Amino acid sequence: MQQKDSWLLPEGIDEILPEEANRLESLRRKILDSFACWGYELVIPPFIDYLDSLLTGSGHDLELQTFKLTDQISGKMLGVRADMTPQVARIDAHNINAEWPTRLCYVGTILHTKGDPLEKTRSPMQIGAELYGHAGKDSDVEVIRLMLEMLAMTGLLNVHLDLGHVGIYRALSKQAALTKNQEVELFDVLQRKARPELQELIAGLAIDEQLKAMFLKLPELNGGKEVLTKARAVLLTANGEVKRALADLEAIADQLTQHFPSLPISFDLAELRGYHYHTGVIFAAFVPSVGREIARGGRYDNIGAIFGRERPATGFSADLKVLSALGKTSYQKEALALIFAPYQDDAALYEKIRDLRAEGLAVVQQLPGQTGAARELGCTSILEQDHQNWVVRPLASME
Numbered sequence: 001m002q003q004k005d006s007w008l009l010p011e012g013i014d015e016i017l018p019e020e021a022n023r024l025e026s027l028r029r030k031i032l033d034s035f036a037c038w039g040y041e042l043v044i045p046p047f048i049d050y051l052d053s054l055l056t057g058s059g060h061d062l063e064l065q066t067f068k069l070t071d072q073i074s075g076k077m078l079g080v081r082a083d084m085t086p087q088v089a090r091i092d093a094h095n096i097n098a099e100w101p102t103r104l105c106y107v108g109t110i111l112h113t114k115g116d117p118l119e120k121t122r123s124p125m126q127i128g129a130e131l132y133g134h135a136g137k138d139s140d141v142e143v144i145r146l147m148l149e150m151l152a153m154t155g156l157l158n159v160h161l162d163l164g165h166v167g168i169y170r171a172l173s174k175q176a177a178l179t180k181n182q183e184v185e186l187f188d189v190l191q192r193k194a195r196p197e198l199q200e201l202i203a204g205l206a207i208d209e210q211l212k213a214m215f216l217k218l219p220e221l222n223g224g225k226e227v228l229t230k231a232r233a234v235l236l237t238a239n240g241e242v243k244r245a246l247a248d249l250e251a252i253a254d255q256l257t258q259h260f261p262s263l264p265i266s267f268d269l270a271e272l273r274g275y276h277y278h279t280g281v282i283f284a285a286f287v288p289s290v291g292r293e294i295a296r297g298g299r300y301d302n303i304g305a306i307f308g309r310e311r312p313a314t315g316f317s318a319d320l321k322v323l324s325a326l327g328k329t330s331y332q333k334e335a336l337a338l339i340f341a342p343y344q345d346d347a348a349l350y351e352k353i354r355d356l357r358a359e360g361l362a363v364v365q366q367l368p369g370q371t372g373a374a375r376e377l378g379c380t381s382i383l384e385q386d387h388q389n390w391v392v393r394p395l396a397s398m399e
Contacts, residue, residue: 012115012122016321024125024324028107031127031150031320038146040105040129045087047108051077056086056306062277065112080111084126085317086303092132093307101133107320116292121321128297128317135312137248140281140299141255147295147316148260151285154327156294160264160286161256164271165249166278166298171241172214176207186215190270193219210237221269225253231269248281274298283316287326294322339392340374341365341383352383352390 009015016024032042048069055063067080081087084106092102107127115122129146131139144161151159169190173183182205189197198219202212217234221227228250235242253265273296274282282298297316341353343366353363364377374382374395381392 010122012112012120014121014123020324024320027154027324027327028127028320030153032105032107034149034153035105035129035146038103038129038142040103040146043088043091043104043106044108045081045084045091045106048078048080049087051079052306053090054079054081054083054086056089056303065114067111067113082110082112083317084108084110085128085130085300085315088130088315089132089300089303089311089313090307092130092313093309093311097309098133101131101139103129103131105129121319124319125321126317127320127323128315130313130315132311132313134314135301137252137281138255139312140248140283140314141252143297143314143316144252144256144283145259147283147285147297147318148263150318151295151323154323156287156323156326158288160266160288162266162268162271162284162286162293163249163253164268164273164282165245165280166272166274166282167245167280168235168238168242168269169218169272170279171239171245172211172218172235174241175239176205176211176215178205178207187272190218191272193270195219214238218270222267222271224266225250227267227269231267245280252281274300277303281314290322290326294318294326337361337381338377338379339363339381339383340377340379340395343368348388349383349385349390356392 036042051066051068054066062082065082067082069078069080070076071078088104088106092098092104096102096104105128107125109123110126112122112124116124127150129143131143148159148161169187173186178186186198186201189201198216202215205212214235214237221231221234228246231246232243235246249267253267256263256265271282273284277300278298279301280299282296284293284296286293295316295318297314299312299314301312302310303313339356339361341349341363353365356363363383364379366373379395381394383390384393385391
C-alpha cells in the first residue's frame with residue numbers, strides 16, 4: 001500500500017530539477033576545468049568511509065554532523081562523509097605518496113545530520129581544492145587566488161575576503177600555559193563574542209596581567225589593514241609565533257592586493273572557525289547578500305599524520321549549490337537546439353538520427369501514440385523527408 005505523501009523528502013534534503021541541474025552541471029564543469037588549468041587533479045573519495053578516517057583532526061563539531069552506521073561485513077563503525085577534506089588528505093598521504101607538492105580537487109554531495117541555520121540544507125555539494133607538501137605562505141596565496149577565481153567565474157560581485165590566523169590564539173594559550181579545559185572554554189567564549197563572560201573568565205585565570213590584557217583585546221582586533229598595526233602594539237609582549245603569524249597575514253594580504261587591487265580585505269584575529277582543524281592562516285569569502293561565508297578554507301598542516309605521513313596542507317571548499325543559486329542572475333541558459341524526429345520505421349531516418357547525435361546535436365524521436373508534438377516537447381527543429389533524404393528544418397519555417 002502506498003504511503004500517504006510518499007513524494008515528500010526528508011527535511012533538509014532536496015532534489016534538483018532539470019533547469020537547475022543544467023545550471024549546476026555547467027558551473028561544475030567550468031570550475032573543474034579552471035582547477036585543471038591550475039594543475040589541480042580531480043579525485044573522487046567514497047561517499048561512505050570508516051568513521052575514524054572521516055573525523056581525522058576535525059574536532060567535535062564534525063562528529064555531531066556525521067551520520068553513523070555499522071558495517072554489516074566488518075562490524076566497524078562507518079560514517080557518511082560530512083566533509084571531504086580528510087578523505088582527500090588520506091589520498092595524498094597514502095595513495096599518491098609524492099615528495100613534491102600535490103594539487104588535488106574534488107566535488108560531490110556530503111551529508112549533515114543537521115541543516116545550516118541559514119541554508120537549511122543537509123546535503124551540500126562540496127567543491128574544493130587542496131595543496132599538499134608546501135608550508136610557505138605562497139601556497140596559501142595560491143589557494144586563495146584560486147578560490148577568488150572560482151567565485152569570479154560564478155559571476156558573483158562585491159566579494160569580500162576575511163583573513164585570520166588560529167596560530168595567534170594557539171600561541172597565546174601556550175604562552176599562558178592554559179590547561180586543555182581552560183583553552184576550550186576560552187575558545188567558546190571568544191567564538192560567541194560574549195564580552196562579559198570573557199572578562200569574568202579572564203579575571204579568574206591565574207596568568208600574567210599582560211596576557212590577560214591581550215586575551216581581552218583579541219575581539220577588538222578586527223577591521224582593515226590598520227588592525228595589524230594595532231595588533232602589533234596590543235600583542236607586543238607575545239611570543240615570536242604571534243609576531244610571525246601577524247607578519248604572514250600582512251604578506252599574504254599584500255600579495256593578494258597585487259593580484260586583486262580592488263578586493264576588500266579585512267582581518268579578524270578572534271575568528272577561530274575550524275580551530276580544532278586548522279593550524280595557521282584561515283580565510284573566508286563573503287558577499288553582501290548572504291549572512292555567512294560562501295567559501296572558506298585555511299592551512300591544516302599534518303592532517304596526514306594519522307595516515308602515516310605528515311604533510312603541510314592548505315585548501316578551501318564551498319557549496320556548489322549555493323554558488324549556483326547566487327550566480328543565477330549572471331547565468332544565461334544556452335539555447336538548446338532540440339530536433340524532433342517523427343516515428344517511422346525507416347533505416348534512412350535512423351541513420352540520420354545517429355549522424356546528428358554523433359555531431360553533438362540533440363534529437364528526440366516521437367513514440368507511437370504519444371501525447372505532444374514537436375512544439376510541446378520544446379523542439380526548435382524537425383526532421384522531414386525531402387524525396388529520399390531526411391533534412392532538418394526550423395520549426396519557425398513551418399508556420
